[in-house]
Amino acid sequence: MQGNVIDFNESKKRILNRIVSPVVPATSDIQADSTKKALEKFCNVLYAYQDTLKNDGQAITIADVLASFNEFFDEAYIEFSAMYNLDRVTKFKEAMDYAMLNGGKRIRPFLLFMTYYFCLGDDYRLLVPMILAIECIHTFSLIHDDLPCMDNDELRRGKPTVWKKYGEDIAVLTGDALLLESSTLIMIMLLGNLSTDLSPYIASSALILFNFSGLNGMMTGQVYDVLNTGNLNLSLQDIQYMYEKKTTALLTASMAIGANLSTKFRKNISDIEKLGSIIGESYQIKDDLLEIESTTEKIGKSVNSDEKNRKVTYVRKVGVEKSKEHLNELYDDAMKLIDALTDEDNAIESKVYREVIKYILNREK
Secondary structure, three states, X not given: OEOOEOOHHHHHHHHHHHHHOOOHHHOOOOOOHHHHHHHHHHHHHHHHHHHHHHOOOOOOOHHHHHHHHHHHHHHHXXXXXXXXXXXXXXXXXXXXXXXXXOOOOOHHHHHHHHHHHHOOOOOHHHHHHXXXXXXXXXXXXXXXXXXXOOOOOOEEOOEEOHHHHHOHHXXXXXXXXXXXHHHHHHHHHHHOOOOOOOHHHHHHHHHHHHHHHOOOOHHHHHHHHHHOOOOOOOOHHHHHHHHHHHHHHHHHHHHHHHHHHHOOOHHHHHHHHHHHHXXXXXXXXXXXXXXXXXXXXXXXXXXXXXXXXXXXXHHHHHOHHHHHHHHHHHHHHHHHHHHHOXXXXXXXXXXXXXXXXHHHHOOOO
8 A cells, every 4th residue: 555545456466366366267377287178178179070060070979069068167166166175064065066066967158158159259268267157056046946945856967956965954055155156256257357358348247147147037037936836827928937037047148148258249149148048948948848758867857847846837838749849940040040140250160059059959858
């Protein structure tokens, strides 16, 4: 300080040295070998898949790309979580790791990354904290959604849910912690880029994420779901509203953030949000179909859970065949939007992106 004036540059330096520097995802240059190597490996797989599309080959699939992304995600999460000393609460740390590393599809962070790629973003290291933050929020929502006071589900991803394995108290606190850590990750990302041109993009991306996660999105959708459990008179519009808030919002946020952080496609973010809305609705209807038509062993969670909890879904409202017809319509709409966002600069990225969307909407679990 000089007199009574706070030296903000010195304060920032101390904060960054104390908090940001030891955290691999927050730095502009990833230092930890494991995260760096995992990111490089994933990028190599992605580019190899891109080459297979150029040459009409099938040596690598989107499933391979997603699997490599998940390996990269795991390394990034492990590096971040290692910054905390939780030796006195090992059960708590174990529960968080169990929830975050328990074989999830990571569709939301994957869509963020692939939208950034589609929109010609060129610094993949920048995305790491935001990728982790989005999955922290999603995992928090799943942990709480499974609780006895909500859906009372005992199985998630083929394993006992967090509350079933660690108790309701630890499950609630684990979900709370992950939600709070999403804010920590984003603040780390922002602090690490305060002096760069990216800071407004990061700040606006944070606003997108919290807007779609909070009262304007996921949380309101969850409350609407809880308040209408057992209400068999929900209209189709009511169901679509619930889907828009509960499922679509965070998916849309992931994609909008990918476009926003690319800094190149900001004028088309509204179109990206429309695409996210289509994919989110499709994703939820596909989920409803799988719960009816698939098996517990295949999808890794209880089937007919919605029927048990007396919840009205799109599929139960209009039937299986009409639901599948609507899915086909939504898929066509998604492809048209991708075409509208494609030009000669991102032609090959567009091919990859189309295959990503196709894979997600046609998944079997």
